[in-house]
Amino acid sequence: xxxxxxxxxxxxxxxxPDTGGYTRGGWSPTEREATHWFLDQCAARGLTVESDxxxxxxxxxxxxxxxxxxxxxxxxxxxxxxxxxxxxxVVSALAAVDQLRAEGFEPGVPIGIGAFVEEEGARFxxxxxxxxxxxxxxxxxxxxxxxxxxxxxxxxxxxxxGLDPAAVxxxxxxxxxxxxxxxxxxxxxxxxxxxxxxSSIWPHGRFRFTFGGEANHAxxxxxxxxxxxxxxxxxxxxxxxxxxxxxxxxxxxxxLSVEPNGTxxxxxxxxxxxxxxxxxxxxxxxxxxxxxxxxTERADRDGTTLEVTPESVSPIVDFPAGLRDRLxxxxxxxxxxxxxxxxxxxxxxxxxxPTAMLFVRNPTGIxxxxxxxxxxxxxxxxxxxxxxxxxxxxx
Ligand code: GLV
Ligand code: MN
Ligand code: MN
Ligand code: MN
Numbered sequence: 001x002x003x004x005x006x007x008x009x010x011x012x013x014x015x016x017p018d019t020g021g022y023t024r025g026g027w028s029p030t031e032r033e034a035t036h037w038f039l040d041q042c043a044a045r046g047l048t049v050e051s052d053x054x055x056x057x058x059x060x061x062x063x064x065x066x067x068x069x070x071x072x073x074x075x076x077x078x079x080x081x082x083x084x085x086x087x088x089x090v091v092s093a094l095a096a097v098d099q100l101r102a103e104g105f106e107p108g109v110p111i112g113i114g115a116f117v118e119e120e121g122a123r124f125x126x127x128x129x130x131x132x133x134x135x136x137x138x139x140x141x142x143x144x145x146x147x148x149x150x151x152x153x154x155x156x157x158x159x160x161x162g163l164d165p166a167a168v169x170x171x172x173x174x175x176x177x178x179x180x181x182x183x184x185x186x187x188x189x190x191x192x193x194x195x196x197x198x199s200s201i202w203p204h205g206r207f208r209f210t211f212g213g214e215a216n217h218a219x220x221x222x223x224x225x226x227x228x229x230x231x232x233x234x235x236x237x238x239x240x241x242x243x244x245x246x247x248x249x250x251x252x253x254x255x256l257s258v259e260p261n262g263t264x265x266x267x268x269x270x271x272x273x274x275x276x277x278x279x280x281x282x283x284x285x286x287x288x289x290x291x292x293x294x295x296t297e298r299a300d301r302d303g304t305t306l307e308v309t310p311e312s313v314s315p316i317v318d319f320p321a322g323l324r325d326r327l328x329x330x331x332x333x334x335x336x337x338x339x340x341x342x343x344x345x346x347x348x349x350x351x352x353x354p355t356a357m358l359f360v361r362n363p364t365g366i367x368x369x370x371x372x373x374x375x376x377x378x379x380x381x382x383x384x385x386x387x388x389x390x391x392x393x394x395x
Pocket of ligand 1: 120127
C-alpha cells in the first residue's frame with residue numbers, strides 16, 4: 001500500500017473534529033484503535049508480531065529468530081497533539097518495508113517494525129514508559145505504582161487492554177533489536193533539508209513543584225495577610241523562563257493543578273510540573289538549581305512552602321558516531337542535528353542497542369499541537385531514506 005493511503009488511514013484514527021488534534025494516551029481507546037490498525041497492517045503483510053508484557057510490539061519480516069534491524073516509533077500522543085509525532089515513524093516503516101519487498105530486496109537479517117507504548121508519558125506522567133520498562137531502567141514495581149489523572153493504575157489500564165500486569169518487566173524484545181532506527185518528524189525548525197540524521201538528544205527532566213499555602217476568602221483577606229501559593233508559582237514560572245533564556249535552555253510549566261480551584265478562594269495548594277531541558281547535564285542541573293533557589297526565596301517572602309520532586313530525569317544521549325555517519329553516507333551527506341525532544345531511541349541507545357534517528361522536515365517546527373505538520377513530499381523522502389538505510393543495515 002502507498003504511504004499516502006497508509007497515512008490517510010492512520011491519521012483518521014481519533015482525530016478530534018473540534019481541534020484536528022489527537023489524544024491517544026497509552027492503552028486508551030484511541031491509542032488501542034491505532035494499535036489494532038497497526039496489527040491489521042502487519043497481519044495483511046504476513047509479518048510475525050512479538051509483544052511484551054507492557055504492550056510494546058515488533059512485527060518481523062524475515063527469519064523468526066536472531067537479532068535484526070528494527071525501525072518504528074510510537075502511536076500514542078500528547079493531549080491534543082499532532083498527527084506526525086510518533087505515527088510518522090510507524091507508517092513510514094510499513095511503507096519502507098512495502099517498498100523493499102516490491103523491489104525484491106531480500107534482507108540478510110530480519111527487519112522489524114516497532115510500536116512502543118506510552119512514549120509521550122501523557123497518560124502516566126513518565127516519558128518513554130514502554131521502552132524504559134522494556135530496557136529494565138524502570139522496574140515493574142515502580143511502573144505499576146503509576147496512576148493516570150483519573151486515578152486508574154497502570155495495572156488496571158493494562159488489564160483493560162487485555163494485557164497481564166504480572167508480565168510487565170524487562171522485555172525479551174530487546175534481545176532481537178540488533179540495531180534500531182527511529183524516523184521522526186523534526187520538532188524545532190532545526191532542519192531545512194527534507195531529511196536529516198540525529199546527533200544527540202538533550203538531557204531532560206520533569207519535576208513536580210508543590211507550592212503550599214493557606215486557603216482563604218478572596219473578598220475579605222487583606223492582600224498582605226495572604227499565603228498565596230499561586231503567587232509563588234507565578235513568580236517561579238517567570239524565573240524559569242528567564243533562567244532558561246540565560247542558559248540557552250528550555251523550561252516549561254505546561255501542567256497545573258490548583259486546590260481548591262475556586263474563583264473566590266485563595267488557593268491552599270498549587271502543583272506545577274516543570275519540563276526542563278538543556279544541551280548538557282551541567283546546564284540542566286544548574287538551571288534546576290537556579291529555578292529552585294528563586295522559587296524558595298519567593299516562598300519565604302510569600303509565607304508559602306515548596307517541595308520539588310523529580311518525576312523523571314533522562315541523561316544526554318549521544319547516538320553512536322559510526323552508525324550516524326553510516327546513515328549520513330547512505331543519504332549522500334544529509335544534515336546532522338541534535339534534538340530537544342525525547343524519544344524511545346534514546347532509551348534503546350542507553351541500553352546498548354546501536355541506535356540512530358532520521359528526521360523529516362517540519363516547516364514550522366510546531367509539535368505537540370494539532371498544528372504539527374510535514375509536507376507529503378518530505379514524508380515520501382523520509383520513506384525513501386528509511387528504505388535506503390534499512391537496505392544498507394540489513395543487507
Ligand atoms: C516527547 O516527545 C517529549 O520530548 O516530551
Ligand atoms: Mn515522538
Ligand atoms: Mn512527542
Ligand atoms: Mn518524544
